[in-house]
Amino acid sequence: MTAALDLQIKTLPESPGVYQYFDKNQIIIYVGKAKNLKRRVSSYFTKNHDSGKTRVLVKKIESIKHIVVHTETDALLLENNLIKKYKPRYNVLLKDDKSYPWLCIKKERFPRVFLTRRVIKDGSEYFGPYTSVKTVRTLLDLIKELYPLRTCKYDLSAEKINTGKYKVCLEYHLGNCLGPCEALETETHYNNSIKEIKNIIKGNFRESLDRLNTLMLDFAEKMEFEKAQNIKEKIDRLSNYQAKSTVVNPTINNVDVFSIISDETHGYANFLKLSNGSIIQSHTTEIKKKLEETDQELLELFIVEIRQRFNSQAPEIYVPFQVDLGESVKVTIPKLGDKKRIVELSERNAKYYRQEQFKQIKIVDPDRHVKRIMAQMKKDLRLKEEPRHIECFDNSNIQGTNPVAACVVFRDGKPSKKEYRHYNIKTVEGPDDFASMEEVVYRRYKRLLSEGESLPQLIIIDGGKGQLSSALKSLDILGLRGKIAIIGIAKRLEEIYYPDDPIPLYLDKKSETLKITQYLRNEAHRFGITFHRNKRSKSAIQSELEQIPDIGKQTITTLLRKFKSAKRVKEASFESIKEVIGNSRAVKVYQYYHPESKE
Template structure:
C-alpha cells in the first residue's frame, strides 16, 4: 500500500457515508456505503480476502474519496445513486434497474395517495425515497386507517360528477372511501385530509393528534363509546409511527450546491451536483490564501472554476451566502427545509475534509501544523507573540483542608509533563483561592527568574476576574507585568478574561484555540486533584497512627517506610513490629490494635 493511501486511511472520519475507490487513471472502480467510514475502508487493506475479485480490487485502488452523510439510510440511498450514475467496474448492477419506492400525492382533483418507483414530473408531490418497502406499506396502511381516500383512477371533474358519470363502489360500502365520485364528500373536506396526510408523511403529527383527541372526547361525551374506541385506535397508530428521513427532495433538480469554510491560511470548499432529486457528484478541495481573501471572494472563484471543470450548465446554485457570479445563474441562499439541509450537508463535507487535511499535515509535517496552531492562538487570544510556551495554574482544596496548587506546562500546544509542578500553600490560611493563586504564581516565577530559566509567553489561571487579579498582583511584585500575557478562563461559560477589561472574550466553541485552552485548564485541574487526593490519603494514615498513645512522629515515619500503610501496620505480627521499631514501642502499637490478645 502506498504512503498516500496509508495517510488517507489514518484520517478518514468515523461517521456514516459513501466511499469511492479510484484507479491510477482516476476512474471510479467501486462505490460502497459504511456505518463507520474509517473501519469499513480500512478493512479492505487489513483483512485477508477469500474472494479473488476483492483482492484484485484492492490492488487497483490508487485513491479514495468519500462523502459524509447523516445516517446509514442516507448512505444507502446515495450509494444507489452513484452506482447508477458511474456504473463502477466492481459493483453489482441490478438488471431490472429498480429504484427505491416513493410515496406520491397525485396532482389531480381529489388526489390519490399511492406507492411508486417512478418519479414523473407532472406536478405531483413525491416523498422519499424509502429504503424499506415495509416502511412504505405501514405508512400507507396508517393513512388508510386514519383518512378514507379514493383508490380509483376516475377523472373526478366537476362536469363528470354533476352528470352522474360514476357510481360508488365496494370501497364506499366498506367505509374505506366517502364517495367523492357521487358528490358525497366535498373537495374542501377531502383536501383537509390530504393536508393532514402530507404532515404525517413529513413527520408533523401534532395537528392530526389534536384533531383525533378532540373527536374522541366528543364521542365519549355523547356516549358513543364504539366510535370513541375507533378514534383511540387511530390515535395509537399515529403515536407509534415514526417517519423516515430522506437525503434529497425530488423537487430539487439540476442544481449545483457549493459551500466553504476557512481558517487563517486555507479555505476548504465542497461541491455537490443534484440531478433528478439525487446527489450524483461530490468534490472537495482546499484553497491556499494569498492575500487574506474573504470566504465570499474564494467561493466565487471556486464556483466558476468547478463549473468549468465539470462542464456544469445547471441554471441554479445553492450557497450559504450571496455571491456574484453573473446574471445567467440563479443564486439561492436557502433558509429553511430540504434546500437548507443540502447546503448544511455540503458544509459538513467541507468541515470533515478540513479535519482530514489537518490530520495529514500533523503526521507528514508536524512543524507546519504547530505553526498554524500557534498563529491561530495568537490571533484568537489577541496576543503580541505566538504562545509557544504556556503555563496554567489551578488551586485545589476541599473545605479548606490540605490546600495545594498545580502548574502545568504546554510547549507547542502539547503537554510537557516533566515540567509540571505541585505547590503546597504556605502563606495562606483557610480556603482562600485568591491568596493561594497569588502565592503560587509569585513562587513559580520568582524561582524561574532566580534560576534564569525562560519565561512563558502566556499564563492561564483557572477562574474569573478574582483569580486573574491575584495572578496579576504576583507578576507586579516581580516586575513582570506587561512582559508576560496573562488571562483567566472561567468554567461556567468558558469566558476568557483579560487584565483591566471587564467584558470577557467568548471563543467559538469549535475553535482549536478554545480546545487547547480547555485542555490546559482540565490538565491543571486533574494534576492538582491527584496531588490533593494523595496528600489527604497520607494525612488520614498519619492521623490514625498519631492516635496511638506515646508514639512519636519519627516512629510513625519508620513504620510507614517499613509497612507502607496503616492497614499493614495493623495486620503486622508483634515480631515484625519489634524488628522494625524495637520491643517497647512494638508492644504499645500491638496493644492498641489487639487489646483482647494482650489481655
C-alpha cells in the same frame, strides 16, 4: 513605484477586465479580475496591506498589462484561464482534472457505455468528471443490471449485420446482451435504453421507473410471473439507488451548490450537483491561500473553475453568502427549508474534508499542524503572539485541609509533563483560593526570572475574575504585567476572562482553541487533585501513629515500611513489632493500641 508604473496605473480604463502583474524578468507573478480596472489596480499601491505576502508582491511589480472585457462573467472566465495557463506565483491554483474518471456513451451504432479517463472529441457524450472511481463503477453496475448492453468493439453497421459477419458471443448466452450483432435487438429498442441511461446518469429516475412499472404489470397480466419478478427486482435496485442519492425534494432540479470554510492558511470548498433532488456529483478540495484571500474571493474562483471543469450548464447556484458571478447565472442564498439544508450539507462535507486533512497532516506534517493550531489560538484568544509555551494554574483543597496548587506546562499544544510543578501553600491560612493563587503565581515566576528561564506566552488561570485578579497582583509585583498574556477560564459556562475587561469571551464549543484550553485546565486539575489526594492520604495514615507518645517520625516510617498501614500496625502482634523497632518502642506502640495489655 517607478514613474513608468505610475503612468500605466493613471491611464488604466475604468472598465471590467483582467490585469496582469509582471516582475523585472517580465514573468507574470499575479493575475486578477476587476469591475473597475483603474480603481482595483490603484488600491494595491495606495493601501497599507496587512499581509506580508501582498507587500512583497507590490514591491516586485515592474509593469502591468490589462485586457478589457464586456462583462464581469467574461472577466471571471478569462482570469481563470490565464491562471491555469501561466500559473503565477501569487495566485491560488486549483488542481487540474486530468486524472478524474468520466462515463462515456460512445458515438456509434449501438453505443457502448464505459468508464474512461481520456476525453476524446469524437462526438461521444461524456458525463462527469467524477471524483471517485467507486461512484462510477457503482453507477455502471446499476446500468448493466437494468439494461443489457453490448461490450464488444465491433463495427455494428447495418451492412455488416445484414451480411451475417458477426455471431453472438458468451455475453448473449449469459443474458448480458440482447445480440444486436445478429439483429436480435433493434436499434430503436437499444437507443431507448441509452436514452433512459442518460436520464439515470443525470439523476432523472422517473421515466425509467414508470417504464419498468408498466412492463412489470404487462408481464403479470400475461401470467409471465418470472419475467414480472425480474422487472420488480430491477425496480427495487433503481429505487434503492435513488433513495441513497436523494437528499431533498425532487423539485430542486439542475442546480449547483457551493460552500466554503477556511482557516488562516487554507480554504476548503465543496461542490454538489443536484438533478431532480438527487446529488449526482460531489467534489471537495483544499485551496492554499496566497495573499490572505477572503472566503468570497476563494469561492468565486472555485465556482468558475469547477463549472468549467465539470462542464456544468446549471442556470442556478446555491451559496451561503453573496458572490459576484455576473448575470449569466442566478445566485440564490437560501434562508429556509430544503434549499437551506442542501447548502448546510455542502458545508458539512467541507468540514468533514477539513477534519480528514487535519488528521492526515498531523501524521505526515506535524509542524504544519502545530503552526495551524497556534495561529488559530492566537486569533481566537486575541493574542499578540502565538502561544507556543502555555502554563495553567489550579488550586486544590477540601474544607481548607492540605491546600496545594498545580502548574502544568504545554509546548506547541502538547503537555510537557517533565515541567509540571506541585506547590504546597505556605503563607495562606484556611481555604483562601485567591490568596493561594497569588502566592503560587508569584513563586513560579520569581523562580523562572531568577534562574533566567524562558517565560510563557500565555498564562491560564482556572477560575473567574477573582482568581485572575489575584494572579495579576503577583505579575504586577514582578513587573510582568503586559509582558505575558493572561486569561481566566470559568467552569460554569467555559467563559474566558481578560484583565480589565468585565465582559467575558465565549468561544465556539467545537473550536480547537477551546478544546486545548479545556485540556490544559483539566490537566492542571487532575495533577493538583492527585497531589492533594496523596498528601491527604499520607497525612491520614501518619496522623494516628503520631498520636503515640514518645514515637518519632523515623519510627513511624520504619513501621509503615514494614506493615504498610496504621491498621496493620494495630493488628500486629507484640513480637512482630518488637522485631522491627526494638523492645522499648514496641511496648509503647503495642500498649497504645492494647491498653489492657501488661506487656
